[in-house]
Amino acid sequence: MQRNPQLNPSGELQHLLSIEGLPRAVLLQILDTAESFVGVTEREVKKVPLLRGKSVFNLFFEPSTRTRTTFEIAAKRLSADVINLNIAVSSATKGESLLDTVANLSAMQADIFVVRHASSGAPFLIARHVKPHEHVVNAGDGRHAHPTQGLLDLFTIRHYKKSFGELTVAIVGDILHSRVARSLIHGLTTLGVPEVRVIAPQTLLPAGVEALGVRVFHDMLAGLRGADVIVMLRLQNERMRGALLPSAQEFFKHYGLTEEKLSVAHRDAIVMHPGPMNRGVEIDSTVADGPHSVILPQVTFGIAVRMAVMSIVAGN
Amino acid sequence: MRIHIRGGRVIDPATGRDAVADVYTAEGKIAEEFGKPDRVIDAKGLVVAPGFIDLAARLREPGFEYKATLESELDAALAGGVTSLACPPDTDPPLDEPGLVDMLRRRAKALSRARVYPIGALTLKLQGEALTEMGQLTDAGCVAFSQGNVPISDTQVLWRALQYAATFGYRVWLRAEDAALAKGGVAHDGEMATRLGLPGIPGFAETVALGTLIELVRATGARVHVCRLSTASAVELMRRAKAEKLPLTCDVAIHHLHLSDMDLGYFDSQCRLEPPLRSQRDRDALSRAAADGVIDCLVSDHTPVDEDGKHLPFAEAEPGATGLELLLPLALKWGEAHKLALAPTLARITTEPARILGVEAGRIAFGAPADLAIFDPRAPFQVSAQTLKSQGKNTPFLGYELSGRVRFTLVAGNVVHEG
Numbered sequence: 221m222q223r224n225p226q227l228n229p230s231g232e233l234q235h236l237l238s239i240e241g242l243p244r245a246v247l248l249q250i251l252d253t254a255e256s257f258v259g260v261t262e263r264e265v266k267k268v269p270l271l272r273g274k275s276v277f278n279l280f281f282e283p284s285t286r287t288r289t290t291f292e293i294a295a296k297r298l299s300a301d302v303i304n305l306n307i308a309v310s311s312a313t314k315g316e317s318l319l320d321t322v323a324n325l326s327a328m329q330a331d332i333f334v335v336r337h338a339s340s341g342a343p344f345l346i347a348r349h350v351k352p353h354e355h356v357v358n359a360g361d362g363r364h365a366h367p368t369q370g371l372l373d374l375f376t377i378r379h380y381k382k383s384f385g386e387l388t389v390a391i392v393g394d395i396l397h398s399r400v401a402r403s404l405i406h407g408l409t410t411l412g413v414p415e416v417r418v419i420a421p422q423t424l425l426p427a428g429v430e431a432l433g434v435r436v437f438h439d440m441l442a443g444l445r446g447a448d449v450i451v452m453l454r455l456q457n458e459r460m461r462g463a464l465l466p467s468a469q470e471f472f473k474h475y476g477l478t479e480e481k482l483s484v485a486h487r488d489a490i491v492m493h494p495g496p497m498n499r500g501v502e503i504d505s506t507v508a509d510g511p512h513s514v515i516l517p518q519v520t521f522g523i524a525v526r527m528a529v530m531s532i533v534a535g536n
Numbered sequence: 537m538r539i540h541i542r543g544g545r546v547i548d549p550a551t552g553r554d555a556v557a558d559v560y561t562a563e564g565k566i567a568e569e570f571g572k573p574d575r576v577i578d579a580k581g582l583v584v585a586p587g588f589i590d591l592a593a594r595l596r597e598p599g600f601e602y603k604a605t606l607e608s609e610l611d612a613a614l615a616g617g618v619t620s621l622a623c624p625p626d627t628d629p630p631l632d633e634p635g636l637v638d639m640l641r642r643r644a645k646a647l648s649r650a651r652v653y654p655i656g657a658l659t660l661k662l663q664g665e666a667l668t669e670m671g672q673l674t675d676a677g678c679v680a681f682s683q684g685n686v687p688i689s690d691t692q693v694l695w696r697a698l699q700y701a702a703t704f705g706y707r708v709w710l711r712a713e714d715a716a717l718a719k720g721g722v723a724h725d726g727e728m729a730t731r732l733g734l735p736g737i738p739g740f741a742e743t744v745a746l747g748t749l750i751e752l753v754r755a756t757g758a759r760v761h762v763c764r765l766s767t768a769s770a771v772e773l774m775r776r777a778k779a780e781k782l783p784l785t786c787d788v789a790i791h792h793l794h795l796s797d798m799d800l801g802y803f804d805s806q807c808r809l810e811p812p813l814r815s816q817r818d819r820d821a822l823s824r825a826a827a828d829g830v831i832d833c834l835v836s837d838h839t840p841v842d843e844d845g846k847h848l849p850f851a852e853a854e855p856g857a858t859g860l861e862l863l864l865p866l867a868l869k870w871g872e873a874h875k876l877a878l879a880p881t882l883a884r885i886t887t888e889p890a891r892i893l894g895v896e897a898g899r900i901a902f903g904a905p906a907d908l909a910i911f912d913p914r915a916p917f918q919v920s921a922q923t924l925k926s927q928g929k930n931t932p933f934l935g936y937e938l939s940g941r942v943r944f945t946l947v948a949g950n951v952v953h954e955g
Binding site: 224225240317318319337339340341342344345361362363364365399402426427428429431432 | 725726727729730731732733734735736738802803805844847848849850851852
């Protein structure tokens with residue numbers, strides 16, 4: 221087996237490609253660093269000079285507004301120059317290969333590439349071909365990983381629950397297509413969460429998902445019972461009817477989070493969602509806007525976590 | 537050319553003979569002892585075996601000459617000791633009309649290297665709708681009919697194709713893969729694909745299709761060779777079908793005897809293969825079945841791919857691996873793992889494929905074609921872009937230390953490779 225391609229020979233974070241395989245100490249370092257940046261984002265002058273003079277290239281081969289914006293804000297708060305490239309509508313359609321695009325941008329003196337791509341593993345390919353001083357941060361690749369989202373979820377959980385050692389976390393919905401779920405599962409198991417549950421119909425679960433260290437539930441009430449953290453996943457429009465699910469209504473009936481279903485969870489349970497939400501499909505508005513919801517704080521923490529990741533890789 | 541091959545360890549898998557002896561060739565055939573040869577080859581310390589026969593080698597002509605050419609790939613074949621090979625019809629255009637087949641045979645013949653046996657397309661353009669002119673394609677030189685890696689999704693067409701082929705005794709070579717179940721998949725649907733977030737092809741995509749195929753063979757009596765098994769369950773289906781004496785044979789690709797989906801590592805596109813690398817349990821079952829004879833032979837599944845085709849995210853990378861030059865070393869490695877003697881090991885790449893192909897080669901006997909591979913089974917080498925003659929440098933085995941170097945290759949009594 222090859223060496224983990226995200227770590228440099230000293231075991232430090234060179235790229236952030238996936239949470240899987242990262243040592244617990246590295247995860248905690250990112251969360252602790254993010255903690256220190258939460259203060260910055262609350263100040264009147266929201267900037268620190270850590271990445272002054274550095275260039276961050278946002279390479280989005282797949283359209284995204286939210287994630288790209290939060291990376292942009294995070295980089296700017298670190299005083300970096302940010303260049304946004306929406307490749308979904310430029311080079312790729314002209315037939316330029318992924319590696320040619322990256323080589324060209326690299327010639328323009330990039331320091332960090334933030335990459336989103338529809339194909340699982342694309343950031344690994346890029347990381348294998350960039351120069352030693354360049355860093356790749358995965359902003360979501362296919363169904364594989366969305367490590368900064370996973371990290372901000374971990375950050376949010378730690379913020380509200382203090383420690384990971386006795387938690388029950390339930391992840392609900394389309395696990396099959398979810399890079400968010402995969403990243404979060406790896407993070408939770410690495411940090412010692414004793415019970416990670418996934419709740420979904422068979423059609424939305426990948427083969428052998430138990431091997432990731434989770435317990436599988438098909439019945440939502442059974443899966444939510446006693447949960448401290450509930451993570452609702454977004455159901456993409458195109459999955460709502462067809463061979464995977466009959467309809468959005470039927471999905472909501474079985475797996476939509478309502479106050480009634482929430483009542484079987486721990487009374488201090490928090491409800492998370494990576495956004496954008498489909499109200500009335502995976503989550504009822506009364507829950508999304510209710511006292512258990514920490515969905516908006518997640519977004520705020522997301523900026524601090526992305527600042528932490530970029531400052532750490534750039535420093536290594 | 538009259539050649540005297542002196543003092544080698546002669547292995548004839550057809551008879552199980554394994555002894556130090558001399559071999560003589562004259563007029564393109566294995567001959568009885570004679571004096572005054574034109575050339576003497578000192579084979580001391582080397583194995584003298586029938587040239588290898590590979591039932592699945594893509595030469596990429598016509599249509600994909602930028603990936604490889606007949607010259608480059610036939611050179612690779614000879615360097616690997618492969619003297620006869622069957623090439624699948626998935627060229628561009630596919631081998632679905634006699635003119636194309638004729639041209640390919642002439643081109644190959646003019647190069648006078650390894651013997652090339654074209655496999656014709658079973659359906660026009662491999663579209664799985666209309667049958668090809670199998671009679672005329674046979675006259676043009678096709679030895680069997682196949683779909684390459686393109687499955688027939690319409691079972692009615694498959695049934696009719698097998699009926700038609702059975703009527704005239706044409707052989708049909710097919711991969712077992714259910715088109716709908718495999719759709720969109722790029723890796724074995726298991727723990728590894730789940731971790732990597734790759735769309736999966738379930739193992740039962742193979743058994744569902746194989747079950748259908750076995751029923752159709754039972755109904756039509758067609759002679760079917762099942763190409764490149766990949767799962768343990770398919771091995772069991774084959775075992776039962778063979779016990780029933782159905783006219784079925786099958787092969788496995790050398791990669792699948794040594795690798796599993798774990799080798800995908802961090803999205804290694806060299807491991808993007810068709811069928812996909814499956815679990816370790818599947819790999820072990822395939823390896824045992826090749827040893828106990830349920831699997832008749834080993835094939836290289838040679839598929840040269842250029843660098844651009846592999847320098848892509850895993851799912852977008854072009855499937856396939858170069859293999860002609862690794863057939864012997866990987867067969868030896870497999871045989872060693874099962875403590876098989878050299879004769880039964882080599883049978884899987886000589887006598888057995890010769891039987892399926894229906895050719896005279898694959899044995900060392902007076903009057904048989906003088907197609908020989910003379911090799912050092914223990915000579916080590918490292919697989920690298922430099923050591924491979926194939927234009928495709930794409931293989932998951934890059935960097936591996938393997939043993940088995942071919943020193944001389946003879947086709948029809950001519951020395952066509954020395955290394």
